[in-house]
Structures are given as structure tokens and as C-alpha cells.
Amino acid sequence: xxxxxxxxxxxxxxFRRYATYRAATLAGVFTxxxxxxxxxxxxxxxxxxRPHLGGYDQAEAVTYVWLGQCLYATLAIQGGGFEKDLMxxxxxxxxxxxxxxxxxxxxxxxxxxxxxxxxxxxxxGVIPFAVGALFFKMALPxxxxxxxxxxxxLLLAVLVSFGIRFLAALSTFWLLDGTGVNQAMMILGxxxxxxxxxxxxxxxxxxxxVRALPWAAQIQLPADVLMGKTDPLHAYAFQAAxxxxxxxAGRLLQSVATRRVVVQGG
Amino acid sequence: xxxxxxxxxGTRELPRWREGLRAYGLIAGMWVRSSMTYRASFVITVVGNxxxxxxxxxxxxxxxxxxxxxxxxxxxxxxxxxxxSATAFGISDLVLGSMDVLxxxxxxxxFDTLLVRPAPVLAQIGxxxxxxxxxxxxxxxxxxxxxxxxxxxVNWTVGKLLLVPVMLVCGAAIFGALFVAGxxxxxxxxxxxxxxxxxxxxxxTLLSYPPVVFGKDFVRGVTFMLPLAFVNWVPASYVLxxxxxLDLPPGAEFxxxxxxxxxCALAGLAWRAGLxxxxxxxx
Numbered sequence: 001x002x003x004x005x006x007x008x009x010x011x012x013x014x015f016r017r018y019a020t021y022r023a024a025t026l027a028g029v030f031t032x033x034x035x036x037x038x039x040x041x042x043x044x045x046x047x048x049x050r051p052h053l054g055g056y057d058q059a060e061a062v063t064y065v066w067l068g069q070c071l072y073a074t075l076a077i078q079g080g081g082f083e084k085d086l087m088x089x090x091x092x093x094x095x096x097x098x099x100x101x102x103x104x105x106x107x108x109x110x111x112x113x114x115x116x117x118x119x120x121x122x123x124x125g126v127i128p129f130a131v132g133a134l135f136f137k138m139a140l141p142x143x144x145x146x147x148x149x150x151x152x153x154l155l156l157a158v159l160v161s162f163g164i165r166f167l168a169a170l171s172t173f174w175l176l177d178g179t180g181v182n183q184a185m186m187i188l189g190x191x192x193x194x195x196x197x198x199x200x201x202x203x204x205x206x207x208x209x210v211r212a213l214p215w216a217a218q219i220q221l222p223a224d225v226l227m228g229k230t231d232p233l234h235a236y237a238f239q240a241a242x243x244x245x246x247x248x249a250g251r252l253l254q255s256v257a258t259r260r261v262v263v264q265g266g
Numbered sequence: 267x268x269x270x271x272x273x274x275x276g277t278r279e280l281p282r283w284r285e286g287l288r289a290y291g292l293i294a295g296m297w298v299r300s301s302m303t304y305r306a307s308f309v310i311t312v313v314g315n316x317x318x319x320x321x322x323x324x325x326x327x328x329x330x331x332x333x334x335x336x337x338x339x340x341x342x343x344x345x346x347x348x349x350x351s352a353t354a355f356g357i358s359d360l361v362l363g364s365m366d367v368l369x370x371x372x373x374x375x376x377f378d379t380l381l382v383r384p385a386p387v388l389a390q391i392g393x394x395x396x397x398x399x400x401x402x403x404x405x406x407x408x409x410x411x412x413x414x415x416x417x418x419x420v421n422w423t424v425g426k427l428l429l430v431p432v433m434l435v436c437g438a439a440i441f442g443a444l445f446v447a448g449x450x451x452x453x454x455x456x457x458x459x460x461x462x463x464x465x466x467x468x469x470x471t472l473l474s475y476p477p478v479v480f481g482k483d484f485v486r487g488v489t490f491m492l493p494l495a496f497v498n499w500v501p502a503s504y505v506l507x508x509x510x511x512l513d514l515p516p517g518a519e520f521x522x523x524x525x526x527x528x529x530c531a532l533a534g535l536a537w538r539a540g541l542x543x544x545x546x547x548x549x
Contacts, residue, residue, distance in 0.1 A: 027458035034464035037484070038472045042329075042336075045479035049333040179307065183314035187321065196325040203331045 007111040014115025036069040054200030059139040066132030070125035075161040083169040087178035153222040156239035163246025173257040214242040289385035293393035315402030337479040342417035349411025350498040351473035354437025356403035362445040364395035369459040436522035437497035443529035450540030496525040
């Protein structure tokens with residue numbers, strides 16, 4: 001089997017695995033929709049008090065909320081994608097089997113996470129977004145170009161999201177238990193990706209910092225690209241730079257880990 | 267009251283609710299001992315829990331760094347709402363929050379084991395995976411509430427002061443009823459455990475903001491249909507002297523205990539119905 005076909009099969013497997021749990025997906029759609037509604041009302045109150053906060057008007061703030069709910073599971077903002085499996089395999093020592101496989105560890109998990117992201121997007125992300133567009137005034141572009149630009153930004157966001165979580169998962173080689181790292185990733189993910197509030201609306205120096213971190217590539221930049229708030233090429237450059245840096249760091253850490261760490265459970 | 271029988275050896279059999287509490291205590295104690303085995307890990311998870319749950323209040327602080335009021339409510343007033351809701355939710359989360367493992371237990375068949383044990387199933391499932399790290403949410407909710415009580419501009423009367431602990435207890439009971447109803451729903455829906463989060467975690471987020479920021483129909487829904495508003499919105503509006511966006515019958519601000527009681531009764535019925543309809547996976 002060609003390498004391309006192998007990883008395509010892994011990605012399809014990732015997609016199918018998540019597609020199996022239909023009731024869970026429906027439940028997730030419902031939950032994201034409820035949270036979206038609650039957030040929309042609080043944002044409207046906030047933007048009512050301070051119009052044009054973060055350069056958004058009310059309709060744009062609402063759009064931001066629903067894009068956030070759409071990407072919440074897609075980009076595993078709170079964690080809980082492939083990295084939990086990988087951590088478990090490292091902890092139990094099953095990783096030794098993976099390393100024997102004639103496939104690259106990083107690419108394998110990237111393919112699997114890509115499949116998961118695709119399903120979460122289609123199965124769980126699109127519906128809350130559509131519900132939001134149906135019941136609230138949103139600032140959606142009407143030209144195909146903006147939506148195409150969003151797709152590219154989302155693709156890069158998936159890479160950045162994977163890059164962060166791959167590093168977190170590899171830390172298990174040294175820490176043996178991922179609970180603490182997962183918790184830290186959860187806090188950073190929710191706060192720094194702009195899940196709670198658009199990063200553009202963060203005050204002062206804190207805003208400067210969070211907008212420079214890789215998490216900014218996940219919700220803030222795709223939202224800005226969709227609504228034409230930033231030059232797409234500028235956003236892509238930021239996302240791609242972080243994606244390359246994170247994936248390269250992952251590769252480096254992977255080679256250090258597999259060379260120097262004694263596998264558990266021998 | 268439940269009558270207690272005299273057993274052959276002369277000891278009295280405990281009434282069912284006492285038996286449930288005893289089982290709950292034993293199982294919860296077991297989980298606590300097991301988590302205490304790894305002390306450092308326990309401390310880290312408590313701190314982590316404190317931070318994760320504190321993110322909600324961090325969001326409110328972030329918002330107030332850009333504005334002076336939200337829907338006309340000041341920061342101490344919003345903190346008052348948040349502190350009440352977070353502490354009440356924290357208590358019910360500590361006592362019953364592990365109920366989302368029920369779905370897993372049903373799927374892997376280990377729920378059957380609980381059914382044959384001589385202890386009330388609700389007590390067993392409530393204490394399952396009992397986690398003291400959940401004290402984190404209560405702690406940070408309590409801290410925010412403490413700040414709000416000092417900072418908020420209220421002419422305290424005895425009645426208003428007494429309402430604070432009443433809100434915490436009734437709020438915890440209302441959230442607890444949601445957890446139990448959610449567990450009953452899981453028996454029917456299995457994989458759909460996450461629906462529960464929309465009401466529990468979603469409700470907690472919702473109640474952290476003033477009722478006036480939400481649409482009237484929405485407020486109507488959480489006041490009359492799913493009476494989350496009685497956790498804090500209705501009584502806290504009275505304490506703060508803020509008009510409630512809906513017309514309520516007189517005395518509604520003191521109705522939380524009654525609402526909590528009705529919620530618990532309904533949740534109990536739902537739990538019994540759920541338990542009756544349970545079919546094992548057979549694996």
C-alpha cells in the first residue's frame with residue numbers, strides 16, 4: 001500500500017470511529033447549541049454596553065460565538081482527541097508496538113486526528129452554527145471567496161491544534177501520567193483560544209500575549225478570516241508558522257523520546 | 267416515616283434512607299482513600315480543578331475589565347450571582363457529579379453488579395468515583411461569594427442574610443435533582459450523557475449572569491419550565507433590590523425550598539422509572 005493510501009485509510013478510520021456514536025453526537029450538538037445561546041446573550045449585553053469592542057459589532061460578536069461552538073469539538077479546544085489514546089498507549093507500553101509499525105508515528109496520529117476533526121466538523125459543528133444563523137442576526141459573508149478562505153484557515157487550525165496536543169501527549173514519555181498535562185491543556189485551550197471571549201477583546205498586555213500564542217490560530221483567526229477582519233494571507237502566515245514550529249518540535253521530541261526513553265511495561 | 271424492623275439478632279434494620287446514606291459514606295470513603303494514595307497527584311488535581319472552574323469567573327472579570335456594568339448590574343452584583351451558583355453547583359457536583367460514568371457502566375455491563383448489591387442503587391451510583399478534588403469548585407465559588415457579600419451594596423436585613431444559606435442549600439438540591447434526572451435519562455439514552463451537561467454546566471454558566479441580559483422567553487423557560495431561576499436569580503434579585511424581568515407571584519423570592527422539594531420529588535420519580543426500564547446489555 002502506498003504511504004498516501006495508508007494515511008488516508010487511517011483518517012477514514014478516525015472519521016468512522018467518531019461517526020459510530022450517533023446519540024453522543026446528537027447530545028453534543030444539543031449541548032453546543034445551548035451553550036451558544038447562553039453565550040450569545042451575554043455577548044450581546046457586553047457589546048450593548050461597549051459597542052465595537054475588539055473591532056466587532058453585535059452581529060459579528062454573535063458570529064464569533066457560533067463559529068466557536070462549531071470549532072469547539074472540531075479542534076478539540078478542551079482536549080480529548082487522539083492525545084488521550086496516545087498517552088494511554090505510552091503509559092501502558094503499547095507504544096512499543098506502534099513504533100514497530102512501518103508507519104510514521106506523528107503522521108499516523110495526524111491522519112487519525114484529521115479524520116476525527118472532519119467528522120466533528122460535519123456531524124457536530126455545522127448544526128449549532130446553522131441554528132445560530134437561523135435565530136440570531138449574524139454577519140455572514142455572501143461571497144464564496146470568504147468561505148473558501150475560511151476553509152484554508154480551518155485546515156491550518158487543525159494542524160496547529162494537532163501540533164499542540166501531540167507535544168502534550170509525548171510528555172507522557174517522561175511524566176508517565178497525563179492527567180496534569182491534560183488539565184493544563186484544557187485551561188490553556190479554553191482561555192487562550194478565545195473560547196470564552198474573542199482575543200481581540202482581551203485588555204492591554206494580556207491581549208498582546210494571547211494573540212501571539214499558537215491558540216490564537218484556532219478560533220480567533222478563522223473568525224477574522226471569515227468576517228474579513230484581517231488579511232487572509234497574514235492570518236495564514238501566522239497559522240502556518242506555528243504549525244511548522246509545533247510539528248517540528250513534535251518530531252524532535254519524538255526522536256528524543258524513542259531513542260532515550262525506556263518503554264514502560266517490559 | 268419508614269418503619270424499621272427488628273432483625274433476628276436483635277439489631278434494628280436501618281430505614282432505607284439511612285441505609286442509603288451509610289452506603290454512600292462507605293463508597294465515597296473508599297474513593298477518597300484511593301485518591302489519597304497519590305498525595306501529590308491529589309493536590310495537583312485540586313489546584314487544577316480550582317483553576318478550571320475559576321475560568322468562568324475569569325471570563326466575567328475579563329468582561330468587566332472592558333465595561334463597568336453588564337445589563338445594568340455591577341461587578342459585585344454579578345459576583346454575587348456567580349458565587350451563589352458556583353457554590354451550589356459545586357456542592358451538588360461533589361455529591362452527585364460522577365453520575366456521568368453511569369453511561370459507561372451501562373455500556374460495559376458493570377451496572378448489573380450495582381443492582382444486585384444490597385444497597386440503594388442511587389447511593390451507589392452517586393458515590394461512584396467520588397472525587398474530593400471537586401472541593402476546588404466549592405472553594406473558588408465560596409471565595410467569590412465572600413468577596414461579593416463584602417463588596418455588594420445592600421441594606422442587609424435578617425431575612426436577606428438568611429436567604430444566602432437557603433439559596434446555597436436549595437440551589438444544590440435543584441442541581442442535584444438535575445443530576446439524578448440526567449442519570450435516569452442516561453439509562454434510556456446511554457451514549458447521550460452529554461445532554462446533561464447542557465443543563466448542569468450550562469445552567470451554572472447561565473445563572474452567573476443577570477437575568478435581564480437574556481431574552482424574555484428564555485427567562486420564562488428557566489423560571490417556569492426548568493426552574494433554575496430559583497437557584498439564585500429570583501431570590502438574589504430580591505436581596506439586591508433588582509426587579510426581576512418577569513412578573514412573579516408574591517413570595518416567589520422565598521419559594522426556593524418548595525421548588526427544590528418538587529424538583530427532587532420529580533427527579534426521584536424519574537430515577538425509579540428509569541431503573542424500571544433498564545435492560546442489561548448482557549455482556
